[in-house]
Amino acid sequence: MTGSLDDFPTAVLLGIMFLIGLAADLIGRFTFLPRVTLLLLGGLALGPTGFALLPEAFLQTWFPALTNIALALIGFLLGQQVSISALRLHGAQIITISIVKVIGTWLVVAAGLFALRADPVIVLLLAAIASATAPTAIYDVVHEFRAKGEFVDTLLSVVAIDDVWGLILFILVMAATGVLAGDASIGAGVASGLREIGGSLLLGIALGIPMAYLTGRVRRGEPMLAEGMGFxxxxxxxxxxxxxxxxxxxxxxxxxxxxxxxxxxxxxHAIEGIEWPFMILFFVLAGASLETAALEHAGFATVAYVVLRCTGIYLGARIGCRIAGADEVTRKWLGLALFPQAGVAIGMALLASQRFPDLASAILTVVLASTIFLEIFAPVVTRQALRASA
Incomplete structure (x- = not known):
């Protein structure tokens, strides 16, 4: 070992990250800060903008794979909230709330940015991106707080499904902005988006059917962890x-x-027993990967986007709850619990930047800067909403 940070053994780096997870869990129990925020801050300290203990090569190797794994684990657990039996019981309410929340967010952000005389194409795209939430962060705050009850069931169900509506809205907006920008390949963009949605649904069903049959049947009684993790x-x-x-x-x-x-x-239950170590690695690496340089270029547009997005989510969720006949506690606190923004929004921003390269700088600066802010502070609001609704 030469002393270079790049020469740190992988086991040492993993050990440091897991110990940060332990510290985040302990601090989170005695403060108002959720462990998601603490893990992100810990990762920020370890990353290139902090003490640079995590080399770029390490981040590039581990972060993409862990992102997919973390999203898959959380997506699988959220899928339980939208089972056929759950939809029969609360389906109309959940669908109504989630659709109104997505449309309401888009309308508020679009109206606000139009009032500020922003470019119409940028306005429509940012408004669509604003509808995306951060299922991983929200789920972890719920899990950490050990919250249960009707409010939590509604929150997790809305989180599970509203990114589907958000993605559909984003596809439609990409098509509309293609017309405004004179893009002749609009059909290809719509087809690509619909392929992603349809392909995800078909692949999930194709793997879910054998998993439903085999899980728990390899041995009698409780299933082996290997079965669930394998699928x-x-x-x-x-x-x-x-x-x-x-x-x-x-x-x-x-x-x-x-x-x-x-x-x-x-x-x-088997997946819940193993997801925390993956969440530690994911959030620490997410924090280390945050490009804080974007904050240097974040101006009034980013501040306006954050304020309008949070306002739109709160109003959209509240109106959706009223239309769906949800109780007053859910009406009051659901929107606040949905503030986190992360990977889904960044993914949308990257797609928009690829389609409209001339607007890439403006779109990415706003989305990245707002994501840094919301990833760190929005989980605190989510935790307070859970506490107040309990």
Whole structure:
């Protein structure tokens, strides 16, 4: 070993990250800060903008794979919330709330940015991106707080499904902005988006059916952890291979298993028992990967985007809850719990930047800067909403 940070053994780096996870868990129990925020801050300190303990090569090797795995684990667990039985019981309410929330967010952000005389194409794209939430962060705050009840069930169900509506809205907006920008390849963009949604659903069902049958049948009683992890990781890898959404694929798998498996809760308990170590690595590496340089170029547009997005989410969720007949506690606190923004929004921003390279700088600066802010501070609001609704 020469003393270079690049020469740190991988085991040492992994050990440091797991110890940060332990510290985040302990601090989170005695402060108002959720462990998601603490893990992101810990990763920021370890990354290139901090003490540079995590080399770029390490981040480039581990972060993409762990992102897919983390999204798959959370997507699978969220899929349980939208099983056929759950949809029969609360389906109309959940669908109504999620659709109104997505449309409401888009309308508020679009109206606000139009009022500020921003470029129409940028306005429509940022408004669509604003509808995306961060399922991984929200789920971890719920899991850490050990929150249960009708409010939590509604929150997780909305989180599970609203990114589907958000992705559909984004595809339609990409088509509309293609017309405004004179893009002749609009049909290809729509087809690509629909392929991602349809492919994710088909892949999730194709893997979910055998998983529902086999999980718990290799041995009598509780299933082996290997069964559940095997299928979820297979789904994550297949989604990457076919270039479809890992979280939508895994969520469809979870919905299929929850709807068809005889002992449908057992595979979810198995995954819950192993997801925390993956979450530690994911959030620490996410923090280390944050490009804080974007904050240097974040101006009034980013501040306006954050304020309008949070306002739109809150109003959209509240109106959706009123239309759906949700109780007053859910009406008051659901929108606040949905503030986190992360990977889904960044993915949309990258797609928009590829389609409109002339606007890439403006779009990415706003989305990256707002994501840094919301990834760190929005989970705190989510935790307070859970505390107030309990």
């Amino acid at each position: 979820v990781l297979l789904g994550a890898g297949a989604a990457e291979w076919f270039q479809v959404s890992p979280i939508l694929t895994a969520m469809t798998m979870g919905t299929t298993v929850a709807s068809l498996a005889k002992h449908h809760e057992r595979p979810f």
